Amino acid sequence: MSVAAEVCPDKRVAIIRFSNPPVNALSKKLCTRLKEAVASAQQDASIRAILLMSGEGLPFSGGADIKEFDNPPSRDNAEVGPLSLLIEEIESATVPTVACIHKYAFGGGLEVALACHYRVSMPTALLGLPEVKLGLIPGAGGTQRLPRLVGWEAAVRMVLTGDPLPSTEAHGIGLVDAVAKGGKEAGAALQEVALTVVNDPKTGCHRRTINFPVPSNALNPLETCQTFAKKAGIKVEASDRGGEAFQGALEALAAAALPDPRRGLDLEARVFNRLLRSEQSKARRYVFFSERRVASDHHLGLRGDESLVEIRHVGVVGGGTMGAGIAIAFLDAGARVTLVEVTTEALARAHEVVQGIVASRVRRGLMSAAQAAVWASQRRFQGTLSLGDLSETDLVVEAVFEDMALKKDIFRRLDAQCRPSTILATNTSTLSIDDIAAVTRRPDRVLGMHFFSPAHMMRLVEVVRGQASSTAVVGALAAVIKRMKKVCVAVGNCDGFVGNRMLFSYQKELQLMVEEGADPYRIDKLLFDFGFPVGPFVMSDIAGLDVARRIKQQRQQRKLKESSTGRGNLSSERDSDVADKLSESSGRLGQKNGRGWYRYDPAIGKGRTPLPDPSVQTFLENFRRSKGLTPRNPPHTDKEILERSIFPLLNEGIKIIEEGIAKSGSDVDIVWIYGYGFPAWRGGPMYYAEHHVGLANLLAGLNKYAQKYPCCSHFRPAGLLQDLVRKGQGLVARL
Numbered sequence: 001m002s003v004a005a006e007v008c009p010d011k012r013v014a015i016i017r018f019s020n021p022p023v024n025a026l027s028k029k030l031c032t033r034l035k036e037a038v039a040s041a042q043q044d045a046s047i048r049a050i051l052l053m054s055g056e057g058l059p060f061s062g063g064a065d066i067k068e069f070d071n072p073p074s075r076d077n078a079e080v081g082p083l084s085l086l087i088e089e090i091e092s093a094t095v096p097t098v099a100c101i102h103k104y105a106f107g108g109g110l111e112v113a114l115a116c117h118y119r120v121s122m123p124t125a126l127l128g129l130p131e132v133k134l135g136l137i138p139g140a141g142g143t144q145r146l147p148r149l150v151g152w153e154a155a156v157r158m159v160l161t162g163d164p165l166p167s168t169e170a171h172g173i174g175l176v177d178a179v180a181k182g183g184k185e186a187g188a189a190l191q192e193v194a195l196t197v198v199n200d201p202k203t204g205c206h207r208r209t210i211n212f213p214v215p216s217n218a219l220n221p222l223e224t225c226q227t228f229a230k231k232a233g234i235k236v237e238a239s240d241r242g243g244e245a246f247q248g249a250l251e252a253l254a255a256a257a258l259p260d261p262r263r264g265l266d267l268e269a270r271v272f273n274r275l276l277r278s279e280q281s282k283a284r285r286y287v288f289f290s291e292r293r294v295a296s297d298h299h300l301g302l303r304g305d306e307s308l309v310e311i312r313h314v315g316v317v318g319g320g321t322m323g324a325g326i327a328i329a330f331l332d333a334g335a336r337v338t339l340v341e342v343t344t345e346a347l348a349r350a351h352e353v354v355q356g357i358v359a360s361r362v363r364r365g366l367m368s369a370a371q372a373a374v375w376a377s378q379r380r381f382q383g384t385l386s387l388g389d390l391s392e393t394d395l396v397v398e399a400v401f402e403d404m405a406l407k408k409d410i411f412r413r414l415d416a417q418c419r420p421s422t423i424l425a426t427n428t429s430t431l432s433i434d435d436i437a438a439v440t441r442r443p444d445r446v447l448g449m450h451f452f453s454p455a456h457m458m459r460l461v462e463v464v465r466g467q468a469s470s471t472a473v474v475g476a477l478a479a480v481i482k483r484m485k486k487v488c489v490a491v492g493n494c495d496g497f498v499g500n501r502m503l504f505s506y507q508k509e510l511q512l513m514v515e516e517g518a519d520p521y522r523i524d525k526l527l528f529d530f531g532f533p534v535g536p537f538v539m540s541d542i543a544g545l546d547v548a549r550r551i552k553q554q555r556q557q558r559k560l561k562e563s564s565t566g567r568g569n570l571s572s573e574r575d576s577d578v579a580d581k582l583s584e585s586s587g588r589l590g591q592k593n594g595r596g597w598y599r600y601d602p603a604i605g606k607g608r609t610p611l612p613d614p615s616v617q618t619f620l621e622n623f624r625r626s627k628g629l630t631p632r633n634p635p636h637t638d639k640e641i642l643e644r645s646i647f648p649l650l651n652e653g654i655k656i657i658e659e660g661i662a663k664s665g666s667d668v669d670i671v672w673i674y675g676y677g678f679p680a681w682r683g684g685p686m687y688y689a690e691h692h693v694g695l696a697n698l699l700a701g702l703n704k705y706a707q708k709y710p711c712c713s714h715f716r717p718a719g720l721l722q723d724l725v726r727k728g729q730g731l732v733a734r735l
């Protein structure tokens, strides 16, 4: 960490450069040193302006040091911390202060820039207030200065989405005063543009953002903010659905309209401190660090001296639901894609899907027409009927039907036709990577690359290591996943890997409760209220009841085979076939044919809104009767439904860690947050198990249900859970 002040006597400016690699985090120490530097620069009467600039190669600032958040001020009223003192010093300076923004100014970094009298930036720089993503709000004046500078609408969008703005857009709304010219060394370019700004005769140090008038509006300030949030399509969740930070942000933004800015700043600080101590923010901060931890080289086992193949040309085999989306994800990562299908019709369908998605991005302004033309041009994206056209690729991802014989055949042929360095990956949901790798002569270069549907949108990719998979190959996949702006979690090989294996336990118990008489719509409502984006039966409809049935049949066949060879035991396990019977008996496939656990009407919500279906209730009555089951009386309580849904999920996650399939609780949590919609504000299933349920309570709960349902292996507590409780140890770290 360093702060260096340099005075350019000819230009009469002081340049204060600050460095705290890697992200120039505004630690308490750095803030104190910077404040001293700003104060001392003003002592020199010859100085006309102060430029604040990051040290060479560093971003302006990634914000406050989040690790220091763990020691929040003890008083309910915010203590004035070093960041706020620095901001006061900068804003009250007697000469103009200019923030020179290189790379990015996020969170506290942007709040420092907002307190400067002027802001200039490099054309590639990003500016944002991402605090809501950590369950917080800007706590050093961001919510008070931003509306004064850019108006309510832009301020609400920036604070509530947490998404950064590119430099040019920031310039357009008045957040940045001037953008430097590209093509020059950043320091020199920023200095040049900053000097143009301070040499402008209109420029004076009186330009203090906090004293700007607040734009008036016919509505009251809170209503104004709510209206703009709605207009921007921002879903402001209620506090009890993870929305404490969103509600806090609205409250603080509205306070910017108070006549005395001090009162607004005080209110913002109070809300910030309240959120800092909240369980929702603690959980979100854990998720923030977990996401970075699981994809780090160290966590992936990379030493740093491996030579990693750069993935530039990718083959995708199978252009159905997954393959087309996977092709788009690789195009987004800047790779060239060759897609292989079996028939010209199937190829044309895949092309249509890809072109359709590009067109919709252009329509929604997410991509320019020129970008789209390059992106899906023949040079970048090609279709073929021949696997031979993949011979020169760096990576092939297979996404054909979930059929072991078919997949083995394709891998054999790929192995023969691709150059030896090509990495071969499968998008299988459940099949063994080792069995697939065994048919090739390159098992070290064979892995699972498990995308989630829709593959071009869902952020998670499970990279499944086989026994022989090399770490360098995992590293190469992790690098391309990062280019896709997705999250890579490396997991071990087992039935369903991490995500689907947990899903199987969860779904099994849900169906058993339906057999006993629980209403699927009530279960959905309870789990929606728990925080999932949709209930599990809606989710089954989206994924397709036929798909689930096929996967289940295959898994059962495999298990039967294993039990006949003495490797498994099926006989005593309790299971339900209610979902299979629902789809078999009345041709219900889910959302895709408008009939599943719910009915779907094309005229309502584009055919995606789940509507209760009385014929499902009739089916359930007949189903139970055919099995000689009578609905339980008294019915299940909410508590029982929630425990029997969530506990097997938590237990399976702990078993997965115990077996080494996942390396840590963070891996499991990231998989379930990004792949299955587990509420991030609850920290993911493992964090939830430890910090909300409590490991001892979970163990007691599992034991209770294991005794009641001895034929349900998903209630038998993981050995690791028993160990941890016995030793009084935890499963995941708080941060």
Ligand code: NAI
Residues within 6 Å of the ligand: 317, 318, 319, 320, 321, 322, 323, 340, 341, 342, 346, 398, 399, 400, 401, 402, 403, 406, 410, 427, 428, 429, 430, 450, 451, 452, 453, 543
């Ligand atoms: P799909 O049925 O939509 O598409 C499969 C495609 O493979 C079809 O277009 C078919 O023409 C093509 N194909 C079949 N044999 C081929 C061959 N020899 N050469 C080239 N193309 C061939 O299936 P979907 O849903 O895309 O699934 C593909 C894989 O992804 C499966 O292993 C599945 O388990 C897995 N998966 C599916 C997810 C989903 O939500 N649908 C999620 C994650 C994984």
